[in-house]
């Protein structure tokens with residue numbers, strides 16, 4: 001804290017008061033500063049006041065201050081199997097969730113303990129690869145139970161599924177929908193995750209305040225972006241990630257390297273914000289941090305040091321320098337302790353020495369329970385929160401903050417905004433228009449004549465198949481690309497899987513049918529298909545149904561394989577097989593294999609389109625005159641006994657073998673394919689998302 005005095009000569013004296021001391025009479029350093037220094041200080045003071053005001057404004061509706069959470073963990077071990085691939089035979093009988101100790105098991109972290117109190121910041125530090133993120137994942141219940149041993153407790157209770165509502169996790173990688181702006185991203189998060197009792201207006205206010213707090217207001221309307229589309233800067237992205245977690249009013253905030261990518265002043269500002277949140281709203285903050293500046297380091301309350309998956313230190317941040325000095329490693333007073341610690345832990349000999357020293361320190365307390373108790377606020381009688389509060393189970397009666405309908409509506413809006421820019425991209429629009437022009441030129445006003453029947457049939461087949469191909473390619477990547485986001489949001493209990501799945505269907509339906517609509521309307525009339533409005537509508541409906549059915553198959557492959565490349569290959573093979581069996585290329589299948597064509601959904605849509613165009617009294621085709629048919633081809637009019645002047649559409653349908661099923665059966669089966677593929681896609685997604693959690 002600074003006190004500023006201005007004397008009559010214009011010289012300014014600033015007195016620094018060590019506010020961490022209990023007594024105001026402690027060391028006061030006086031120094032003379034210039035006007036520039038004063039301006040800087042005034043700016044800092046203003047920023048600090050603004051920060052305090054904004055933090056206070058986010059307290060409205062905040063429940064975390066009423067639900068402080070004390071986190072403790074001891075005896076934590078995590079190991080993984082290093083066996084790359086097992087033969088399918090070896091997989092049998094491998095249902096045990098515990099990994100047996102042996103040569104195929106690698107211990108990632110061993111015998112880790114610690115605790116984090118409400119109102120405090122705990123920093124976890126250590127060299128790269130020492131297991132910091134793994135520990136944070138375990139604390140955030142992001143690992144599953146396989147290979148995990150030890151105890152994790154929230155206010156002394158085992159975490160339940162609903163405890164996750166109180167824990168926010170800021171991952172190292174910022175996961176976002178690239179086409180949404182910062183404000184949109186945060187608004188959707190607020191609408192999904194803030195208590196349903198809060199009005200929408202209050203939720204959006206909270207978004208504004210959080211953006212102001214994290215200095216995001218100026219980029220509020222900029223899209224997040226990705227490698228292909230430029231969006232906000234790396235630092236803004238990082239802050240947006242933190243904002244989206246802070247916004248949800250959690251009691252515990254886990255942050256994995258929140259300051260990476262930020263300049264030193266932003267890093268300091270961010271740690272001050274987190275610290276203030278911790279103190280004012282009794283939040284428990286645990287952060288993994290790489291190389292904090294000395295000011296950032298000083299803002300931590302507790303510190304945990306790790307090396308090679310082992311503990312090196314746990315305790316007060318202020319005591320670490322003395323602890324290291326006791327081990328023979330004295331930090332020079334002018335050095336940043338954080339830099340010094342990392343230097344020590346990157347030296348193999350010193351690291352081993354410090355690991356052994358800590359193991360020796362806790363030799364009588366193998367799981368670290370007693371040491372955790374020593375630093376726990378719960379075990380202290382003078383804690384201001386009261387033990388009743390710190391013993392309260394961390395659970396909520398509600399699994400989700402937003403109701404099912406709210407989830408569907410928010411997610412539909414979000415998916416629509418995100419997908420709109422992808423599905424209705426300019427490239428797609430130009431492609432549709434260009435293709436429509438080509439088709440119009442090729443099939444302009446096809447005459448109702450025998451010699452042009454094959455052109456007419458070809459145009460119908462092409463349009464039907466093209467609009468069954470196109471959406472499948474987009475749909476296969478839909479779930480695999482959403483997977484990381486889906487998993488992050490489901491981990492934090494933002495919504496049900498069913499809400500997400502339904503919203504995807506609703507939002508993408510109008511988008512996916514727009515291109516076939518733009519294409520089919522002009523091409524139908526320009527190519528002179530049956531000039532009957534009713535038939536035109538029926539034709540359009542079948543084209544759109546084919547589009548939606550192929551989208552369903554795309555969803556199914558994507559949700560089952562969850563890999564864009566694999567899903568693309570499988571869907572291509574499926575599509576080509578369906579096209580071959582559709583009834584255009586192959587009319588006579590080998591004996592015994594005739595049934596196989598009924599597996600192709602293209603067969604039903606193509607048969608329907610042909611029935612609409614040919615099964616009508618208006619569908620009459622003038623017989624070919626001499627020389628109108630290719631050499632060697634006999635006119636259909638010459639086949640019977642009586643002379644004919646025209647050929648009926650129905651006879652063409654029969655000769656093409658497309659009238660084996662009535663139109664309504666074709667329609668029902670096509671609808672059935674569409675619905676069943678969507679249901680199967682949902683179950684595949686559910687199964688895969690459960691497997692992901694394990």
Ligand SMILES: Nc1ncnc2c1ncn2[C@@H]1O[C@H](COP(=O)(O)OP(=O)(O)OP(=O)(O)O)[C@@H](O)[C@H]1O
Nearest residue numbers: 080108126127128129130131132133134135288290
């Ligand atoms: N599921 C896993 N499969 C294979 N190795 C793993 C897995 N999880 C963690 N590891 C390994 O465990 C070690 C610790 O990883 P972790 O990400 O926790 O380190 P870290 O301390 O956070 O590193 P950094 O600071 O570089 O992010 C690494 O060597 C990592 O490769």
